[in-house]
Amino acid sequence: MTLWRPTAARIEGSALREYLDWLAEREGRPFADHDALWAWSVADLDRFWTSIVDYYGVGFSAPWSEVRTPDPMPRTRWFTGARLNWAEQALRRGADTDVALLCVREGGAPPRDVTWAALRRSVAALAAWLRAVGVRPGDRVCAYLPNTEHAVIGLLATAAVGAVWSCCPPDFGAEGTIGRLAQLEPTVLIAADGYHWNGRVVDRADVVATLRDRLPTVRAFVHVPYAFVRPAPPDSVEWADVVSGNAAPEFAQVEFSHPLWVLFTSGTTGLPKGLVHGHGGIALQGHLWAGLYAGLREGERMFAFTSTGWALWNMQLGALLHGASIVLYEGSPRGSAVWETAARTGTDVMLLGAAVVTASTTEPGLDFGRLRHVMVSGSALPAAGYHWIRDDIGADVRIDSTSGGTDVSGSFVGANEYAPVQVGRIGGRLAGVDCAAWSEEGEPVVDEVGDLVVTQPMPSMPVSLWNDPDFARYTETYFDTWPGVWRHGDFVTLHADGSLTIHGRSDSTLNRQGVRLGTADFYDVLETLPEISESLVVGVDQPDDGYWLGLFVVPAPGVALDSALKDTIVSTLRARLTARHVPDEIVEAPAVPHTLSGKKMEVPVKKLLAGRALEKAANIASVDDPDALRWYADFAASRR
Structure with missing residues (x-):
């Protein structure tokens, strides 16, 4: 179903059209x-990326000698010889x-504005302080910060020095944070004392003390007194003291x-993987995504609802470029x-997770006059979400369901200024991304389910995984199935219209009677039912070629999973999907466990049901x- 089409005037005035005219x-x-x-960009990949460098005036302080090396992924290197600094860009x-x-x-207090001049001064001062305490290029500066200016300034200053940044949000506990940051052996730790959530002020002083105790390589600790007024911890430096100098900018x-920076995967089993992204690749990705696809221009505003632990936080920084x-x-x-925040701040482009949309409400009288584009990521947006945005936010707002990952700190697919908005579909492939759907035999398929693959390198692919000098883990993660071809791990249908x-x-897709079923299809249908708060579907192989398709349902408050609701679920799945989507068993569950970045933990539950401890x-x-998760472990044990 086509929900929206761009007008000729909108296309003509877009940042994308401006670039296409220059490119022509x-x-x-x-x-x-x-x-x-898109067709030209993947046919002549090197010339496409040099066009991005030229169009946006990427400032190389030393020239490049080769656009990319002939090495296959993951060893491909881009713009060899070129030197730059992402923070300077x-x-x-x-x-x-x-501003x-x-x-x-949260709570409605007036926004705190940080001007460009104040941002530049703070970054220069913090970078000078980092150098003064001995931080050198390649050292790691780690942080435990909420989504505030401190994180942006910290990253920019770290990058200015040539050091490496990594940040965990303060809703992470001590173990989850240490499991990430200890791998990096940081020299400096910057941490806030707490954060705000659902009307509460959450104290993180104990967690910060644990981090300091269990990160033995930290030589300097910066205390950010954000949530509480109280004395600073011993042997700490106050945030105000490290950003108040008058140092000259140096990059x-x-x-x-x-x-x-190093971004970490969710780490549902074992230690999280550290994905290392480079200055140049992220600069090019930011220019491409924020410039051609978000369409941002100087003076406009982007609002990403995210924490510092989700790749959306890093992606939004492309706006600064x-x-x-x-x-x-x-x-x-x-x-x-x-x-309310989008309306109050005069946001032009939003970026948020699908779950935020489905749980949202609005208040009468909010002015979304500047809002032109809502980008939705993290999971598939249910059909009801498209209609809600159109009806409650604005009929002329582009709804852009986009998909990529922490892996590339960006998107593979999404909308563009020419694409219509179709309910339940993503607009198309992004320029410079040579992706396709492949069958199990490694052949491209159209209008049928296949593996999402990327067949040519992208500058924003990780330059490495942390502590993986021979690329063994990198290769195992993305290139084991088809050498030299990135297998992303999503099942996708590429439709004939693009x-x-x-x-x-x-790895969580269901395979019933030889037919692959996507879990997102179940959620798109089930979580529009008012009787269901959330659901989780898993499939488990059983002896003698048996297969058990189980559906766990968290009923809405005051609702019981009785026979009538089960009948409704069955009839809805059969009518809106197929008879193959009807589960073998429907089980009431108290909750659905998620990773710390909000993804349903389908694979761990599947492993529990398969007998894993x-x-x-x-x-x-x-x-x-x-x-x-312990409830699912107990449920699995009871079935053995």
Whole structure:
């Protein structure tokens, strides 16, 4: 179902069309639309990425000698010889008196504005302090911070020095944080004393003390007194003292693939994987995604509802490359808080998870006059979510279901200025991303379910995994199935019109009677039923070629999973999907466990039901509700 189409005037005035007109003159050939751009971009990948460098004026302080090396993925290197600094790129636009960061806290207090001049001064001061305490290029600066200006300043200053950044949000417990940051052996730790959530002020002083005790390589600790007024911990330096100097800006010129930050996977089993992204790749990705697909221009505003532990936080920083400002919201999304923030701050582009949309409400009288684009990521947006945005937020707002990952700190697929909005579908493949759906035999397929693969390298792919010098873990994670081809781990349908449908993770995809079923299809249907709060579906192989398809249901408050509700579930799945989607058993559950980044823990529950012990099936420190996962472990044990 087509919900929305762009007008000719909207296309003509877009940042994408402006780039296509420039590109047509540069290449001496027309580019009628995004489809033409995508086809050219993957046919001549090197020339496409040099066009991004030239169009956005990426400032290399030393020239490149080769666009990319001939090495197959994951050893491909881009723009060899080039030197730059991502932080310098991020801070070069934006008028001094304009607002760079709008910092909003739950509860309705007025935003704290940070101008571009103040941001540049704070970054220069903190970078000078980091150098003074001995931080050098390649050292690690780690943080335990909420979504506030402190995290943005900390990252920019770390990057300015050429050191490597990694941050965990303060809703992570001590074990989950140590499991990530201890791998990096940080030199400096920056940590806040607490955060705000659902009207509560959450004290994290004990967790911070544990981090300091169990990160023995930390030589300097910066205390951020954000949530409480009380004396600073012993042997700490106050945040105000490290950002108040008058140092001149200084940016270490590093090679294109020099590590910028480490992002961690959710780590549902074992230690989380550290994904190392480089200065140059992230600069190019930020220009591409925030410039051509978010369409941001100087003076506009992007609001991403995210924590510092989710890749959306890093993706939003691409806005700075274009002189656009960022809205930083700290708190819970309850009620209409997210949309009130968008209206109050005059947001132009939003980025948020599908779960936030489905749980949202709005208040009468909110003015979304500037909002033109809502980007939705993290999981598939249910059909009802599309209609809710159109009806409650704005009929002329582009709804952009997008998909990528922490892996590339960006997107593979999403909408573009030419694509119509179709309920349940993603607009198309992004320029420079040579992705496809492949069958089990490694052949491209259209209009049928296949593995999402990327057949040519991207600059924002990880330069390495942390502590993986021979690329063994990197290769095992992405290239084991088809050498030299990135297998992302999602099942996808590439439709004949170029749009896509994501069906869920391939390691959790159901295989019933030889037919692969995506878990996202179940949730899209079931979680529109008012009687259901949440659901989880898993499939388990059984002896003698048997297969058990189980559906766990968390009823809405005051609702029981009785025979009538079970009949409704069965008839709804049969009518809206197929008879194959009807589960073998429907079980009432108290909750659905998620990773700390909000993804349903389908694979660990599947492992439990297959007989794996809890400690082997999941890392409890990476679970949002450990008691919920323990319930599934007990359920699995009772069935043996």
